[in-house]
Amino acid sequence: xxxxxxxxxxxxxxxxxxxxxxxxxxxxxxxxxxxxxxxxxxxxxxxxxxxxxxxxxxxxxxxxxxxxxxxxxxxxxxxxxxxxxxxxxx
Numbered sequence: 001x002x003x004x005x006x007x008x009x010x011x012x013x014x015x016x017x018x019x020x021x022x023x024x025x026x027x028x029x030x031x032x033x034x035x036x037x038x039x040x041x042x043x044x045x046x047x048x049x050x051x052x053x054x055x056x057x058x059x060x061x062x063x064x065x066x067x068x069x070x071x072x073x074x075x076x077x078x079x080x081x082x083x084x085x086x087x088x089x090x
Contacts, residue, residue: 047072
């Protein structure tokens with residue numbers, strides 16, 4: 001992997017809903033982060049991103065990378081994967 005790139009690993013054996021799984025672990029593509037899309041709002045409108053620092057599903061460093069790439073204002077919360085459920089008062 002080149003410097004500055006992040007890898008996304010999906011542990012399919014820990015997924016509760018297997019309908020998201022299209023193949024084995026080796027087939028879990030991370031093209032979610034490399035797709036080119038037209039007309040996405042975050043390119044033209046101010047955006048915010050909540051980084052869940054205790055997230056064990058999506059690593060916080062990956063969250064920061066995505067937020068930086070989209071030019072979002074970041075807010076870090078000591079929370080698990082879904083901050084609005086695990087830390088609703090934030």
